[in-house]
Amino acid sequence: MREDDPYVLLDVPRDAGAERIRRAYDLEVQRAHRAGATAHAVALSRAYDILSDPGRRALFDRHGLAPVRERSPGAASPPTPWRIVRQQPLPRRQARHRSWRVPATAVFCLGIVAGLALAVYLQRQPGAAQADPMAPAPERQVLCEATPAGQGYLFSAPATVTPACTNGAVPRILP
Numbered sequence: 001m002r003e004d005d006p007y008v009l010l011d012v013p014r015d016a017g018a019e020r021i022r023r024a025y026d027l028e029v030q031r032a033h034r035a036g037a038t039a040h041a042v043a044l045s046r047a048y049d050i051l052s053d054p055g056r057r058a059l060f061d062r063h064g065l066a067p068v069r070e071r072s073p074g075a076a077s078p079p080t081p082w083r084i085v086r087q088q089p090l091p092r093r094q095a096r097h098r099s100w101r102v103p104a105t106a107v108f109c110l111g112i113v114a115g116l117a118l119a120v121y122l123q124r125q126p127g128a129a130q131a132d133p134m135a136p137a138p139e140r141q142v143l144c145e146a147t148p149a150g151q152g153y154l155f156s157a158p159a160t161v162t163p164a165c166t167n168g169a170v171p172r173i174l175p
Helices: 006-010 017-037 038-052 055-063 065-070 084-089 092-098 101-123
Strands: 139-144 155-159
Touching: 006 017, 006 038, 017 038, 017 139, 055 065
Parallel strands: none
Antiparallel strands: 139 155
């Protein structure tokens, strides 16, 4: 008998019932807790997990500890052979999940194409040219002649602004 054998750790015979295994586990855990042996308490918990589950206990009795450790609780199921996977149809949820993508993509692409076609159509319409708000406004040259109060000067002013001279002269717009 080995030290990691659950029957040895819990000190129960191989034909012990569930109640006897539970009482032996409680007793051994109390002893380990009083002694401060946490590693031994962990080993006891693993042994109780194996012996308290009838399926795992039968697996241990038949094949030993290695298969039980490989199929521990929470472990993933064994991989499906490729022959079985190829023959199984896709689950319905995945097929339904994929079905909306193609129409949604088609509608999206048609919207983009329609928007581009409308933009090209509107640009080619005669008389539909509008002033570009980002284009600079046309400017004109303004001459302020010399006066007794100050010298004359020349400046550029936007066409939309009424020019004024700071020296008091009357502004004259040059061609």
